[in-house]
Amino acid sequence: MSTSDLLLLGIVSFVLIDFSVGMVLDYLNERQKEQPLSAEGAEIFNPEEYAKSMAYGTAKYRFEMLTNVIGTVVILAAIILGWFVWLDAQLRDRFSNNLLITVLFIGILIVISTVTNLPSSYYSTFVIEEKFGFNKSTKKLFFQDSVKQFLISLALGLPVIYAVAWIYQELQNQFWIVAWVLFVVISLFMFIYGTRIFLPMFNKLKPLPDGELRSAVEDYCQTQGFPLSKLYEMDASKRSTKLNAFFSGMGKVKIIGLYDTLIEKLTVEETVAVLAHEVGHYKRKHVYTMFIFSNVQTLVILALMGWLLGNPNLSKALGSDTPSFHLSMLAFFLLFTPVSTVLGLINNSFSRHNEYQADQYSIDTYPGAREHMHDALKKLSRESLSNLNPHPVYVAVHYSHPPILERLANLKQV
Template identity: 90%
Template sequence: MSTSNWLLLGIVLFVLVDFSSGMLIDYLNERRKEQPLSPEGAQIFNPAEYAKSMAYGAAKYRFEMLTNLISTVVILCAIILGWFAWLDAQLRDRLSNNLLITVVFIGILIVISTITNIPAGYYSTFVIEEKFGFNKSTKKLFFQDAAKQLLISLAVGLPLIYAVAWIYQELQNQFWFVAWILFAAFSLFMFIFGTRIFLPMFNKLKPLPEGELRTAVEDYCQTQGFPLSKLYEMDASKRSTKLNAFFSGMGKVKIIGLYDTLIEKLTVEETVAVLAHEVGHYKRKHVYTMFAFSNVQTLVILSLMGWLLGNPNLSKALGSDTPSFHLSMLAFFLLFTPVSTVLGLINNSFSRHNEYQADQYSIDTYPNARVHLHSALKKLSRESLSNLNPHPVYVAVHYSHPPILDRLANLK
């Protein structure tokens, strides 16, 4: 068997292993969910709410099985039947500039994947979320969001792809290093300004209005030297009833956002305890460690790409005899699936560790935060019908935050 056929076999195998292990983990998680309500769980849900949380989990599980199955079948068809190579050949007939072919090829994949994801997003929002009382979005807002997301991915993704392909074409040997500098600069920009630039395209951010909450927040922020001007209330309630808060940015360009749903449903003390958790992410420099780790990952990926991308068998594995940057890159990422799974596990474990640290920061810096954060997290879980008994493997793969009962136990 030729090298390209071995590569094709490897790609198909990885897609199948990724799919079946994902299905298995989902199944284990679904099975483990069905447990009698524990005394700890009873602090969050009454029996009716608990039953509802399980029904919500089951609805999401069934839908995820279906969408995973469909997307895997489509990907396998595209790989085995040579749809990617066909698209490449069509573009090659019409365009002569290699860089332009790469940009249009990736652009078409972005458009197709966004459009084909719309039905799943629609069902998830207007059927599942609606049924469980979470959805506040309108159809108009939903389609506006989808259109904006598509335009942003094209506007950000295509120039980046052009630059990377150009670097590869001009400097094959130093590709990995120069492309890494480019990605590091880009991710630095996104870590600093990403939320600042893109969030206002979807949500309105406004300063906290005068009142009891603002006074309490002012007092706390003063003890922390955190400028109140960086704190915003966000109109999350136009899409969902779920509550949350976030920290984003670096150095002087930082934002803490509190969802209006959070402010509405938590007491003043609970809200400040959550805010203190977000300040903890800032003070413990979690953004910097995440940034450093993401750059190490990019370096690993790009050095492997620099080493392997010149091999014409990568494009050939996807059915094209004319080697191209985009087909080789696509084949590379399909073969890279096991490594990205491992990187995802490390990322999530890192992130869960940071959540405990931020909780600890809240306890250390806000009086009685142990009690207030405890009750805030219980409300958060109740209002989003969280799964009380996720499977540990599912947690390792999918959870960026610790499971709620572990987090509450840690606060005790």
């Protein structure tokens, strides 16, 4: 067996293993959730709401299975039937500039994946979310959002691809060091300005209006040295009824956003407790650690790419005798699937740990936060029909936040 055949076998196996593991996890999670309502669970849901939460989980599970099967069949067909190589050959017939070919190749893949994802995203919004009463988005807003997301991914993705392909063309195996510096600069920019630039394209952010909540928030922020000018209310209610809050930014450019749905459904004290949790993310430097961690990961990935991309067998594994940057990169990322699964596990575990720290911060800095946070989280879960009994392995792989009952139990202890 030649090296390229072996690589192809590796790629196909990894796609199949990834698919199978995903399906088994989904199945375990689906089975795990069917349990009688516990005493802790009864603090969140009445029996009717609990049944509804399980039905919501099942609807999402079935749809996930279907999209997984279709997605895997398509990617396997593209690999085995040589669709990627065909596209590459078509571009080579028409253009001679390698960088242009790479940018067009990736651009076409972005177009195809956007178009093919549209039906599933439409179904999920207007059938599943609609059925369970979450959806507030109109068809017009949905298509506006989709077009904006598409244009943003082209506007950000293609120049970066061009730059990296150019660096690779100039430096070959040594490209990874320079490419890493470029990624550090880009990710620094995105960590600092990403939300500030892109969120207003989708949502209106306005300073928290005067009133009882603002006064309570002002009092809290003063004790924490957090500038109130960075606090916004976001019109999330135009898309969904679900509640949330977030922290984003670095250094002087930082914002905390509260969904209008959260402000509407939570009491003043509960809202301040949630806000204190978000301030906790900032004070405990979670953004910095995430930033460093993600850049270390990028460094490892790029170093591996520097080592492997020059090998013509990567492009050959997908069926092309003409080695190219984009085909080799595609083969690399397909082979990289197991490593990215492990990285995902580490990232999520880290993120869940940070959530506990931020809860702790809220309790330590806002009097009564233990009860208020408790009540706020219960409302958040009720309003989003959270799964009370996710499977532990599913949690490890997919959850960036601790499961609700574990988080509530932790709040009682700390």
